[in-house]
Amino acid sequence: MTLLSLRDLSVSLHGRAVLRDVTLEIGAGEFVGLIGPNGAGKTTLMRAALGLIPAIGESNLAQLLQGARARRAAWMPQAREIAWPVSVEDVVMLGRMPHRDRGRRPTAQDRARVDEAIAWMGLEEMRHRGATRLSGGEQARVLIARALAQEAPLLMADEPIAGLDPAHQIMTMQTFAGLAAHGRSVLVSLHDLGIAARHCTRIVMLDEGRLVADGPPAEVLTPERLAHVFGITAWYRQTADGPVYQPLEVIR
Amino acid sequence: MSDFVRSSERIRRIIARAILAGAVIIGAAARAEAPARVVSINLCTDQLAMLIAGEGQLLSVSHIARDRRVSAMADLAAGLDVNYGRAEEIYMLRPDLVLAQEYSPRATLAMLRRLGIPVVTLPDAATFGDVRANMAEMGRLLGREDAAAALIAEYDARLAALRDEAAERPRAVLYQASGYTSGGDTLAGRILIAAGFANAAAAADYGTGAKIPLEVLAMLAPDLVLTSEPYPGASRSEEMLRHPVVAALREGRRAAMTDHDWICGTPFVLRAVEHLAATRAAMTGTSE
Amino acid sequence: MIRVMIPLALAVLALFAASLLTGPAGIGVRDGLAALVAGDGGPLTLIMREIRLPRAILALMIGGSLGLAGAAMQGYLRNPLAEPGLIGVSGSAALGAVLALQTGLAASFALGLPLMALAGALIGVMLVMLLAGPRGASLTLILAGIAVSALAGALVSLVLNLSPNPFAASEMMFWMMGSLADRSMLHVWLAAPLMALGAGLLLTLGRGLDALTLGEDAAEAMGVPLSRLRLQLVIGTACVVGAGTAVAGAIGFVGLVVPHILRPLVGARPSRLLWASTLGGAAMLLAADIAVRLILPERDLKLGVVTALVGAPLFLHLILKLRKERI
Numbered sequence: 133m134t135l136l137s138l139r140d141l142s143v144s145l146h147g148r149a150v151l152r153d154v155t156l157e158i159g160a161g162e163f164v165g166l167i168g169p170n171g172a173g174k175t176t177l178m179r180a181a182l183g184l185i186p187a188i189g190e191s192n193l194a195q196l197l198q199g200a201r202a203r204r205a206a207w208m209p210q211a212r213e214i215a216w217p218v219s220v221e222d223v224v225m226l227g228r229m230p231h232r233d234r235g236r237r238p239t240a241q242d243r244a245r246v247d248e249a250i251a252w253m254g255l256e257e258m259r260h261r262g263a264t265r266l267s268g269g270e271q272a273r274v275l276i277a278r279a280l281a282q283e284a285p286l287l288m289a290d291e292p293i294a295g296l297d298p299a300h301q302i303m304t305m306q307t308f309a310g311l312a313a314h315g316r317s318v319l320v321s322l323h324d325l326g327i328a329a330r331h332c333t334r335i336v337m338l339d340e341g342r343l344v345a346d347g348p349p350a351e352v353l354t355p356e357r358l359a360h361v362f363g364i365t366a367w368y369r370q371t372a373d374g375p376v377y378q379p380l381e382v383i384r
Numbered sequence: 385m386s387d388f389v390r391s392s393e394r395i396r397r398i399i400a401r402a403i404l405a406g407a408v409i410i411g412a413a414a415r416a417e418a419p420a421r422v423v424s425i426n427l428c429t430d431q432l433a434m435l436i437a438g439e440g441q442l443l444s445v446s447h448i449a450r451d452r453r454v455s456a457m458a459d460l461a462a463g464l465d466v467n468y469g470r471a472e473e474i475y476m477l478r479p480d481l482v483l484a485q486e487y488s489p490r491a492t493l494a495m496l497r498r499l500g501i502p503v504v505t506l507p508d509a510a511t512f513g514d515v516r517a518n519m520a521e522m523g524r525l526l527g528r529e530d531a532a533a534a535l536i537a538e539y540d541a542r543l544a545a546l547r548d549e550a551a552e553r554p555r556a557v558l559y560q561a562s563g564y565t566s567g568g569d570t571l572a573g574r575i576l577i578a579a580g581f582a583n584a585a586a587a588a589d590y591g592t593g594a595k596i597p598l599e600v601l602a603m604l605a606p607d608l609v610l611t612s613e614p615y616p617g618a619s620r621s622e623e624m625l626r627h628p629v630v631a632a633l634r635e636g637r638r639a640a641m642t643d644h645d646w647i648c649g650t651p652f653v654l655r656a657v658e659h660l661a662a663t664r665a666a667m668t669g670t671s672e
Numbered sequence: 673m674i675r676v677m678i679p680l681a682l683a684v685l686a687l688f689a690a691s692l693l694t695g696p697a698g699i700g701v702r703d704g705l706a707a708l709v710a711g712d713g714g715p716l717t718l719i720m721r722e723i724r725l726p727r728a729i730l731a732l733m734i735g736g737s738l739g740l741a742g743a744a745m746q747g748y749l750r751n752p753l754a755e756p757g758l759i760g761v762s763g764s765a766a767l768g769a770v771l772a773l774q775t776g777l778a779a780s781f782a783l784g785l786p787l788m789a790l791a792g793a794l795i796g797v798m799l800v801m802l803l804a805g806p807r808g809a810s811l812t813l814i815l816a817g818i819a820v821s822a823l824a825g826a827l828v829s830l831v832l833n834l835s836p837n838p839f840a841a842s843e844m845m846f847w848m849m850g851s852l853a854d855r856s857m858l859h860v861w862l863a864a865p866l867m868a869l870g871a872g873l874l875l876t877l878g879r880g881l882d883a884l885t886l887g888e889d890a891a892e893a894m895g896v897p898l899s900r901l902r903l904q905l906v907i908g909t910a911c912v913v914g915a916g917t918a919v920a921g922a923i924g925f926v927g928l929v930v931p932h933i934l935r936p937l938v939g940a941r942p943s944r945l946l947w948a949s950t951l952g953g954a955a956m957l958l959a960a961d962i963a964v965r966l967i968l969p970e971r972d973l974k975l976g977v978v979t980a981l982v983g984a985p986l987f988l989h990l991i992l993k994l995r996k997e998r999i
Contacts, residue, residue, distance in 0.1 A: 182893055198895040207893035215750035215885045216940040226883060230895045234879055262940070278886070282894070561839050562972075563854070595970060598723050598854050599697035602715040617837035618773035620846055624854045628722045 133160045134192070135204070135286040135317050136181060141189035143173075143180045143341075150176045152341045153189070158286065158319060163312035165332035165349075166321040169362055172338040174321040175210065178288050182207055193286075202230035206282035210290035212271050217262035220274050224249050224259075227281030249280040252307060269296045276304060280311075287311065289320045293327065305331035325366065329353055329377035337361060349375060359383055418527025419481035419502075424449075425469040425492070428648035429483035429506055431457050432522040434464075435650065436531050443477055453613055456644040456652040471495040481525065509649020510571055512543055512578070518649055535651060542654045546578055546661070552668050554607035555584040558642065559596065559630065561612060561621035567591035572646055575653055579660035581608065598629050607667065609633050610660075612642050638667055673944055676937045680951035684732065687958035691728040692720070694962050696969050726857045731961040732954045733860070734852075734920050737867050737912035739953015740946060742927020744874045747881035747942035748905050749801075752932060752990055753810055756913045757924025757976075760820030761796040765910075765917035766847040767824045768792020770831045772918075774840065786866050790914030796820050797909050801902075810994050849976030850921035852961050859919040870911025871950070873904045878943025885942065923975050925983025926953050932986060956982075 136158040143151040151173045158164055166174050180187035182205060183194030193205050206227070214223060227249065228242040238246075250259050253273045258266060263274050272295065279287055287308070293301040301324070308318040309331055322328050328335060328349065335352040337345040339361045345352040350370070358366055358379075366379045422437060423444045424430045430445035434457050447468055448454060449461035467473055471492050474482060482496055482503045496503050504525055509515045516536055523532020556576055558566045565585040566572040570592050576583050584606040590596045601609070609630060614622040624630070640663050645656035693704055697719050707716035708725065738756060745754040756762050772778040772788035803816035828847050832840045880901040883891035892898050916923070930952040931945055938944035957975070960982075964973040 179889070184889060184892055198892070198897055202893060202895035205893070207890065209887055209889040209893075211887055211889075213750075213885075213887035213890070215887075216935070216942065218885060218940045222939060222941060223886070226886060226894065229879065229883060275886070595972070597696040597970070599695045599719045602718045602723070603697050605715050615837040615839065617835040617840055618776075618778065619835070619837045619839035620843050621839035622837065627854055628856050628858070629718055632718055632722070 133285075134158070135160060136319065137190070137192040138177075138181055139190040141177070141180055141187055141191055143176050143185060143187045145176075150341050151180060151187070154338075154341075154343045156336065156343060156346070158317050160285070160317055161312050161315050162317045163309050163331065163333045164317070164319045165328035165335045166319060166338065167323070167325060167328055167335060168321075168338035171340075173341040174338055175290050176341075177338065178207070178290060178319065178321065182288065199230060202282070202284070204284055205286040205288055206279040206284040208275055208279045208287075208289040208292055210294070212268070212275055214263045214271060214274070217264045219260050220255055220263050220266070220277075221246065221250070221259045223263045223274050224255075224277045224281050227278040227283075230282060230284075245281050245283055249277040252280060253277040254303070269300055272296055273300065273304070276307070280307075285316050287316065287318045289318070291321055291323070293320075293322060293324070301327060309333075325353065325358075325362075325379060326377040329368070329375050349377075353377065419479075419525070421477065421479045422481045422483060422526065423467060423474055423477055423479040424483040425467060425474065426483065426485040426488050426506075427455060428485055428509075428650065429522070430461065431455065431648055431650045431652075432506070432518060433483055433526065434460050435535060436519070436522045436528050437526050438528055438531070441526060441528075443479060444474075452644065453615065454644050454647050456648075456650065456655075458644075471499070475499050475501065483522075483525070510569060511574060512653070515571075515649040515651070515653060516540070519651070539651045539654065542651075546654065546657055553580060553582040554664060554667050555587075555604070556581040556608040556610060557583070557585045557596065557601060557604060557606040558610045559601060559625065560642070561614075561619070561625065563595045563597065563601075563624060565590050565594055565596040567594070571649055571653060572642065575646060575656050575660065576610075578657045580664045581660070598624070598627060601633065602629050605633065608638060608640055608663070610640050610642050638663055673938065676934070676944075676948055677951065680934075680948060680955060683955045684951055684958065687955055687962065688728050688732060691731060691958050691962055692724050694965050695719070695724055696965075722856060723854070726855050726860050727852050727961065728958065729860050730852050730855055730863070730920060731958045733863060733867055734916035734923065735926060735957025735960075736950045736954035737871060737916050738923060738926035738957065739930040739949035739951075740871060740874050741909045741912050742953070743931040743942070743945045743949035744877055744881070744905055745909060745927070746931055747877070747945065748884065748902070749804065749813065750884065751810055751813055752935075753928070753987070753994070754813060755925065755928040756793075756797075756909065757922055757926070758821075758928060758987070759796075759800045759804075759813060759817030760824055761793050761800065761909065761913050762917050762922035762924065763821045763824035763828070763848070764796025764799075765789040765793035765914045766922045767828050767831070768795075768914065769918040770828050770847060774831050774835050782862065783865075786862050786915045786918040789918035790866060790910050792824070793910035793914035793917065794906065796824065797906050797913075801906065810991075845974060846921045848922055849974030849980075850917075850923035851964075851972055851974050852920050853972045855919060863915040863919045866911045866915035870908045870913075870915065873908030874912065875946055875950070877901060877904060877908070878946050881942035881946070921974075921976070923957070923979055925976075925979040925987070926956055928990075929979070929983045929986055930956055932990065 134157055138154055138156045141151060141154045154177060168174050179185045181191045181193055193201050224246045250256055253276055255273060255277055276292060293304050305327055311318055332349060335349050337352055345357055358364055363383050364379050365381045368377050422442050424433045425446050427446055427448045430449040433442050444465040444467045445461050447466040450458050450466060452458040455461060474496060479501060482501055484493055484503060484505045486505045486507050493503050506518050506521060509518055519532050519536050523529045558572055568583055568586040573583055584604045585596050588604055611625045645652040693701055699716060703716060704720055708720035711717045742755045746752055768791050769785055769789040772785045778785035799820050800816045804813040829844055832844055880896045883894045883896045888898060931949045934948045934952050935945055938948050960975050960978040963978050964975060967973060
């Protein structure tokens with residue numbers, strides 16, 4: 133089953149092409165890492181795919197009505213915004229909005245999904261605390277839990293692990309991998325190539341708005357592409373503990 | 385230096401003369417020559433001056449004197465130049481006497497005096513006697529004692545005719561913009577009494593310059609509510625004169641308005657008393 | 673939620689009754705209520721039905737709509753400083769109302785007054801939102817509000833000074849500070865339709881405002897139609913603020929104080945805050961209107977004076993708090 137299908141998707145901002153002719157399909161059970169240098173168009177690709185910004189080309193999600201789309205894809209913007217000191221539980225419950233009718237109280241199913249998401253992200257102890265009073269990393273986990281509670285087949289997240297400590301980075305990536313193992317798919321943009329190589333089942337590389345590579349980590353993260361796209365060298369080994377990937381030097 | 389001394393000496397002399405003229409010392413003004421270029425900057429002195437001044441003596445009156453709602457002599461004022469009470473324009477008229485009222489803007493009066501122009505202020509009239517005194521004073525100031533005396537004689541005669549004690553006094557309230565009322569010690573309050581009414585607001589301890597709340601007005605339930613004629617354009621102050629409570633108090637009763645005759649201490653106050661007395665006669669069914 | 677709403681509703685009821693029983697005529701509780709209900713045509717009935725009842729109803733309606741508008745604008749802009757009075761929406765509405773009165777439109781067409789005030793409020797709220805941007809950062813929001821307020825205030829003053837009515841010029845204070853003195857049922861009927869429409873538009877924003885807690889992008893991706901929400905907010909705010917200002921002048925700070933006090937009590941949820949602030953606003957304005965009659969019974973002390981005395985210190989406190997957090 134195809135969860136995301138983009139064909140020749142292009143976006144221009146202020147007369148400048150930010151995304152050019154991207155064609156991409158994501159099926160069930162995939163954990164896709166979206167990588168590329170700053171300004172390569174990662175955020176633009178995801179927002180255009182969701183129909184949040186005008187784009188040329190086709191996106192199966194952008195064609196849907198807002199309510200239907202919200203049940204098909206969950207979205208975590210990079211800006212971790214929680215405007216009011218609402219409780220953690222209430223923030224996570226917002227994820228159930230696409231499934232709830234206007235003015236209806238949460239059902240037992242809504243509560244169960246919220247409990248699951250809170251447990252998944254290890255937030256039980258702070259579920260009644262005000263979300264704005266948590267640390268940045270805790271807020272990031274709350275927002276991930278919110279996206280999980282949305283229970284959409286596809287989860288798209290813009291740099292979800294930026295600013296997290298190593299343990300929570302790994303926990304978060306494992307959570308996403310767990311979702312993929314259960315048949316849902318995840319598309320995350322990230323800058324840590326090592327983490328991407330280790331956890332993602334597939335890597336999509338963008339450069340100057342174009343999709344330049346798409347495939348398993350070992351195939352995409354070749355020394356040539358790294359040199360050309362990122363301007364760096366790296367050390368890569370398949371070890372007994374899984375793939376290990378370490379960027380080394382800047383090529384100039 | 386000597387110029388300065390001379391001019392400040394002159395100013396002092398002029399101010400002294402103005403003060404003397406303002407005081408009730410008949411000799412001082414009578415000895416001086418009658419002023420030939422008189423400017424009035426207050427509605428009330430405007431009207432007194434128009435009544436008493438000789439041909440061509442009055443150069444200019446305030447622009448308000450042309451407003452029919454407040455001026456009893458708007459037609460006459462239409463034939464005169466008007467001023468807006470600003471020191472500069474008045475100075476340019478080169479007057480030898482400026483007439484003002486005791487509450488005229490102090491800064492303007494002080495400026496005119498500094499410019500060497502004689503300024504006289506007349507007191508506000510609160511009684512029928514004050515009106516009479518102001519007429520006499522205006523006659524003296526303008527050197528027109530005879531004209532003033534004739535006016536006063538007529539005034540006295542009409543006033544005497546009105547002084548009949550009313551047996552039955554309907555209760556009336558003066559209810560002006562923003563709910564201001566007039567007590568017994570004002571000219572408007574005295575017009576009310578002279579016309580044979582009782583002042584219900586004064587009886588309820590609402591004196592001069594007090595606002596009478598709508599609720600209190602309703603509780604007083606007077607026989608007559610006297611309001612002023614509204615200005616064009618809208619204002620909240622006058623909107624409340626049309627409040628349902630005021631309308632209910634008026635329903636089925638005689639309507640009466642205070643008009644230009646009520647505002648200044650001029651002989652026209654007697655006309656106001658006569659009109660209001662006629663209203664009372666119609667209300668009580670008695671003839672005068 | 674219930675724990676907050678029931679005490680608020682009881683407070684509103686009590687204050688409404690207290691408002692009906694406050695006034696210079698000194699009417700007893702039993703006499704007053706009997707006159708109000710039975711109606712013998714005497715002065716007591718006149719006072720209760722034509723003076724005190726419209727006054728209490730207007731305080732209820734206008735206070736409620738100011739509280740609601742404050743909560744809705746704060747929810748949308750995600751900024752606790754957004755308040756119709758402070759950001760110039762009330763001032764613009766006053767300009768519309770003054771124009772309607774002085775051009776004679778209000779006299780020739782009954783709804784001309786509230787509709788012109790609505791138009792003024794609409795321009796004000798759109799200007800502020802345009803200037804402050806969608807996120808409503810505190811500094812730009814307050815600067816935009818100062819600019820719009822100053823312009824509207826100057827124009828109100830100009831129109832009043834150009835009026836042929838000499839009393840109009842002295843009524844700047846009413847338009848800028850607000851008062852419910854000597855209003856009648858006519859004013860209730862003038863304000864009610866637009867206010868009901870606006871309240872309907874604002875009270876249904878709850879779901880979208882809740883989602884906006886997580887930002888515009890996240891809200892839109894959760895299925896919230898943002899452009900429709902914005903339109904609903906702008907028109908709803910203009911309706912309630914315009915209708916209220918048209919009959920009672922610009923009353924500030926209600927929309928600031930009430931949501932701020934009630935936010936912690938409703939778990940900071942914008943949707944719950946809408947309802948709570950409606951009741952809270954009604955309670956605050958009823959209380960303020962009772963206060964102005966008790967403090968200076970003989971004079972028309974302006975409502976805005978009382979609300980500002982409560983609201984301005986809180987406003988300063990909020991600015992200090994926000995400076996620490998994010999400005």
